[in-house]
Amino acid sequence: GNLLVVPMDGSHWVDLKALAQELGRRGHRVTVVIPEFSIRMGPGKYYDTVTYPVPYTQADIDSIIAANKDVLEKSTLSFTDKFRKIASFLHSTAESLLFNASVISQLEQQKFDAMLTDPMVPTGSLIARKLGIPVVNLLRGIPCLMDMKAAGCPSPPSYVPRFMTGYTDKMTFRERTINTLIALLEPLMCKLFFWHFDNISHQFLGEKVGIAEVLAESDVWLLRIDMTLELPRPLMPNTILVGGINCNVRDALPEDLLPWVSGEHGFIVFTLGSMVSEMPEEITSVFIEAFRQIPQKVIWRFTGEIGGSIPENVKIMKWVPQNDLLAHPGARAFITHAGSHGLYEGLCHAVPMVMVPVSAEQPDNAEKMASRGAGIVLNILTVTSENIVQALNAVINDTRYKENVKKLSELHKDRPVDPLELSVYWTEFVMRHKGAKHLKPAVHELNWIQYYCLDVLAFLFTILLLVVVLTVKCLKLCFGKLGRKRKQD
Amino acid sequence: GNLLVVPMDGSHWVDLKALAQELGRRGHRVTVVIPEFSIRMGPGKYYDTVTYPVPYTQADIDSIIAANKDVLEKSTLSFTDKFRKIASFLHSTAESLLFNASVISQLEQQKFDAMLTDPMVPTGSLIARKLGIPVVNLLRGIPCLMDMKAAGCPSPPSYVPRFMTGYTDKMTFRERTINTLIALLEPLMCKLFFWHFDNISHQFLGEKVGIAEVLAESDVWLLRIDMTLELPRPLMPNTILVGGINCNVRDALPEDLLPWVSGEHGFIVFTLGSMVSEMPEEITSVFIEAFRQIPQKVIWRFTGEIGGSIPENVKIMKWVPQNDLLAHPGARAFITHAGSHGLYEGLCHAVPMVMVPVSAEQPDNAEKMASRGAGIVLNILTVTSENIVQALNAVINDTRYKENVKKLSELHKDRPVDPLELSVYWTEFVMRHKGAKHLKPAVHELNWIQYYCLDVLAFLFTILLLVVVLTVKCLKLCFGKLGRKRKQD
Numbered sequence: 001g002n003l004l005v006v007p008m009d010g011s012h013w014v015d016l017k018a019l020a021q022e023l024g025r026r027g028h029r030v031t032v033v034i035p036e037f038s039i040r041m042g043p044g045k046y047y048d049t050v051t052y053p054v055p056y057t058q059a060d061i062d063s064i065i066a067a068n069k070d071v072l073e074k075s076t077l078s079f080t081d082k083f084r085k086i087a088s089f090l091h092s093t094a095e096s097l098l099f100n101a102s103v104i105s106q107l108e109q110q111k112f113d114a115m116l117t118d119p120m121v122p123t124g125s126l127i128a129r130k131l132g133i134p135v136v137n138l139l140r141g142i143p144c145l146m147d148m149k150a151a152g153c154p155s156p157p158s159y160v161p162r163f164m165t166g167y168t169d170k171m172t173f174r175e176r177t178i179n180t181l182i183a184l185l186e187p188l189m190c191k192l193f194f195w196h197f198d199n200i201s202h203q204f205l206g207e208k209v210g211i212a213e214v215l216a217e218s219d220v221w222l223l224r225i226d227m228t229l230e231l232p233r234p235l236m237p238n239t240i241l242v243g244g245i246n247c248n249v250r251d252a253l254p255e256d257l258l259p260w261v262s263g264e265h266g267f268i269v270f271t272l273g274s275m276v277s278e279m280p281e282e283i284t285s286v287f288i289e290a291f292r293q294i295p296q297k298v299i300w301r302f303t304g305e306i307g308g309s310i311p312e313n314v315k316i317m318k319w320v321p322q323n324d325l326l327a328h329p330g331a332r333a334f335i336t337h338a339g340s341h342g343l344y345e346g347l348c349h350a351v352p353m354v355m356v357p358v359s360a361e362q363p364d365n366a367e368k369m370a371s372r373g374a375g376i377v378l379n380i381l382t383v384t385s386e387n388i389v390q391a392l393n394a395v396i397n398d399t400r401y402k403e404n405v406k407k408l409s410e411l412h413k414d415r416p417v418d419p420l421e422l423s424v425y426w427t428e429f430v431m432r433h434k435g436a437k438h439l440k441p442a443v444h445e446l447n448w449i450q451y452y453c454l455d456v457l458a459f460l461f462t463i464l465l466l467v468v469v470l471t472v473k474c475l476k477l478c479f480g481k482l483g484r485k486r487k488q489d
Numbered sequence: 490g491n492l493l494v495v496p497m498d499g500s501h502w503v504d505l506k507a508l509a510q511e512l513g514r515r516g517h518r519v520t521v522v523i524p525e526f527s528i529r530m531g532p533g534k535y536y537d538t539v540t541y542p543v544p545y546t547q548a549d550i551d552s553i554i555a556a557n558k559d560v561l562e563k564s565t566l567s568f569t570d571k572f573r574k575i576a577s578f579l580h581s582t583a584e585s586l587l588f589n590a591s592v593i594s595q596l597e598q599q600k601f602d603a604m605l606t607d608p609m610v611p612t613g614s615l616i617a618r619k620l621g622i623p624v625v626n627l628l629r630g631i632p633c634l635m636d637m638k639a640a641g642c643p644s645p646p647s648y649v650p651r652f653m654t655g656y657t658d659k660m661t662f663r664e665r666t667i668n669t670l671i672a673l674l675e676p677l678m679c680k681l682f683f684w685h686f687d688n689i690s691h692q693f694l695g696e697k698v699g700i701a702e703v704l705a706e707s708d709v710w711l712l713r714i715d716m717t718l719e720l721p722r723p724l725m726p727n728t729i730l731v732g733g734i735n736c737n738v739r740d741a742l743p744e745d746l747l748p749w750v751s752g753e754h755g756f757i758v759f760t761l762g763s764m765v766s767e768m769p770e771e772i773t774s775v776f777i778e779a780f781r782q783i784p785q786k787v788i789w790r791f792t793g794e795i796g797g798s799i800p801e802n803v804k805i806m807k808w809v810p811q812n813d814l815l816a817h818p819g820a821r822a823f824i825t826h827a828g829s830h831g832l833y834e835g836l837c838h839a840v841p842m843v844m845v846p847v848s849a850e851q852p853d854n855a856e857k858m859a860s861r862g863a864g865i866v867l868n869i870l871t872v873t874s875e876n877i878v879q880a881l882n883a884v885i886n887d888t889r890y891k892e893n894v895k896k897l898s899e900l901h902k903d904r905p906v907d908p909l910e911l912s913v914y915w916t917e918f919v920m921r922h923k924g925a926k927h928l929k930p931a932v933h934e935l936n937w938i939q940y941y942c943l944d945v946l947a948f949l950f951t952i953l954l955l956v957v958v959l960t961v962k963c964l965k966l967c968f969g970k971l972g973r974k975r976k977q978d
Binding site for chain 1: 643645646647648657658659662669670716717722723724727730906914915918927928931932935944945949
């Protein structure tokens with residue numbers, strides 16, 4: 001087949017790249033469209049790239065990433081300021097591609113069989129609609145649950161906890177009330193979240209179609225979730241669970257790391273994800289102090305400055321082969337921000353975790369993992385060296401953590417088809433059959449009044465009311481007459 | 490593993506047997522519990538059987554089956570009479586097993602890892618609860634949708650058409666109204682359907698637990714449906730689609746059939762399912778007359794009497810290897826009652842169909858297949874020889890039917906894992922992990938008021954009302970004072 005891939009940057013790229021590579025390796029023609037500057041996107045062995053110019057430089061990107069250490073400082077840019085900054089970066093990237101007529105017409109000429117994209121940033125979805133090609137989505141989820149809505153999956157607020165609430169599927173009345181309120185606000189949240197993209201959509205497509213409608217046309221949804229970490233919820237036949245997709249995508253460790261993974265005490269992997277690679281000095285020094293007190297080696301992804309000396313057992317790297325390290329039998333613990341990627345990698349290789357969630361859904365993720373006894377959560381803003389040493393000692397030496405994560409890992413890996421294999425299958429399916437029409441629910445033909453059958457219920461209620469009123473009137477009339485008759489007698 | 494199987498009789502047995510055989514072949518210890526007399530259940534190469542006495546004989550069963558030709562006669566037993574007769578047969582079978590203390594205690598001693606059953610008749614489900622073993626269900630569906638309810642799958646009446654309505658997922662307002670009414674009546678229908686079993690349950694379990702609660706404990710649901718015939722609807726992570734499970738379960742054709750499947754014109758397979766094996770003479774003669782006029786050979790499953798001579802191209806058999814015949818390249822058409830088994834077998838081997846639905850969900854099935862251009866529906870009560878000849882000629886000689894069924898068949902078979910393989914996988918999964926706890930939704934912890942968040946909505950509405958009332962009062966008070974002040978001025 002002939003596949004077009006429009007990826008998202010950052011950690012989202014990891015899985016999309018794994019899938020694009022695997023499809024290319026199997027003989028499909030895979031074309032990946034990437035901006036000339038990005039956090040980590042780039043060429044690969046098994047796919048071609050098409051690049052497009054963007055109105056920013058690599059330095060601009062680096063400064064955005066560097067600014068992310070702000071989340072670890074107490075007084076910083078406000079949340080909305082930061083959100084606005086990242087959003088404008090995403091919008092400018094999207095516009096640079098969508099309104100680059102020559103790239104778009106170049107893509108159009110290639111008659112692709114399908115589009116593979118991450119619709120969290122719906123650039124690929126818009127191109128697919130414009131070019132009329134079927135769509136396979138690979139994503140973790142969209143905060144306002146637009147993905148579930150677009151796929152037609154019901155999400156009853158009574159047992160489907162909302163994003164960032166930290167609730168489980170068993171909620172108290174208070175929790176259910178808050179969850180329901182959030183659910184009621186979701187359409188508004190989606191509107192705000194995709195406000196600018198709705199405008200881009202109108203402009204690019206030349207029709208009054210919003211992102212919600214564009215996403216609803218997707219053929220297959222590959223969801224990077226798995227029920228060992230998530231909670232059972234209704235899904236549609238075209239939503240396929242592929243959490244842990246990159247578990248088996250592995251390379252040999254680079255030579256210079258070999259001395260660091262050997263030794264009787266093993267080693268610890270420490271990363272905070274692709275969006276946070278620096279930390280303020282007061283937090284850095286807390287970790288340095290802790291690492292001085294433990295026998296394990298530490299491999300730490302960190303791009304910032306470290307004031308003072310670095311202990312002998314600590315290796316600082318600008319980038320680490322995280323999955324390959326976690327897969328090594330010497331890995332004793334994983335200090336992570338609890339992003340979904342790291343969590344699934346740790347789960348896959350059964351490495352107990354010390355979690356220091358930073359933002360977004362990370363606290364939720366961390367709580368879920370901790371509740372299964374597979375790790376410990378620390379607050380990165382208030383953490384002390386003792387906390388860290390204690391937590392590391394616990395997950396490394398208290399065998400219960402290792403046992404729990406091992407059990408969970410076995411359950412996670414016990415699936416009929418490897419998630420990468422399954423993702424390949426469904427992408428090929430969409431290319432083979434030019435879509436997956438028979439799997440798409442008819443939900444989108446209904447407005448919300450029809451969907452909830454409110455019109456039908458109103459109609460039935462009206463009839464019931466009429467029947468009751470008429471019966472009462474009739475009875476009154478009859479009894480009235482009877483009464484009069486009696487009086488007359 | 491050590492697997493207990495409590496099957497259902499009739500066509501339901503076909504798939505359960507296929508799965509039990511395959512699990513036995515792979516080295517599991519499989520024990521199938523069957524009554525001493527049955528329609529078609531019996532021993533197999535790869536499983537042991539435990540039989541229990543029943544208060545009826547083989548002759549009684551044969552007479553019930555024979556009476557089924559009544560559905561094809563215009564004046565017969567009423568529907569409720571027949572339903573009552575079959576129900577009492579099922580109840581007596583269930584009671585014979587459940588209240589046979591020695592068989593039950595014999596089963597208890599064997600410490601099974603899992604129960605495989607068809608919960609349409611919930612005997613196996615009750616035993617599993619009593620013995621505390623996890624459950625795998627294999628079924629097509631329960632008419633009142635109790636299966637979906639027990640599995641926790643939402644079934645919005647706005648696009649999930651109800652059993653026997655013949656509706657699709659795109660309904661008019663009138664259809665949605667009727668569909669909603671049926672949905673509202675479903676709890677009542679389930680109560681009636683399982684009335685006697687609820688009583689058996691109380692008696693057998695010694696606790697006030699109904700069938701609905703017993704079924705809700707099931708670990709995995711293997712649903713014999715596929716989206717090439719069914720319509721997309723919400724499902725849960727533990728509901729696995731295995732429609733077409735026995736497609737690849739094949740044997741060589743018996744020698745005496747070989748002359749019947751060869752020849753340039755090919756052959757036609759004609760069966761009406763395990764529950765209807767006879768027909769009244771006026772219908773039989775219509776088919777005989779039609780078969781005289783076509784060049785194809787006809788292999789016909791029929792146990793009744795045929796008045797008059799049988800044409801040379803027709804072979805009548807008491808039992809036919811239906812799947813093996815349909816798999817033969819000489820099969821040109823399939824005359825079927827459109828039961829789900831036959832339909833999936835015809836679909837699997839891409840044989841165009843002439844469908845004469847008899848009862849239950851068969852008219853629905855037939856309409857779905859016909860709407861996809863893969864066959865023609867005839868009314869068996871009013872059919873003429875010309876109709877039959879015309880329909881057979883169409884599906885055999887008009888290539889569109891063959892093309893459509895071929896396309897549908899390709900789509901049907903294009904699944905990541907063969908449905909039998911998938912069924913084996915999930916049954917083994919449940920045995921390995923002693924259930925599938927992490928896949929079960931938390932729906933059953935909620936009553937229906939909580940499920941639909943009606944309590945939360947009432948609470949929110951009350952607050953809203955209070956706020957409005959207080960605001961209005963406040964404003965009135967303020968304006969009132971203002972008014973008085975003005976007057977004073």
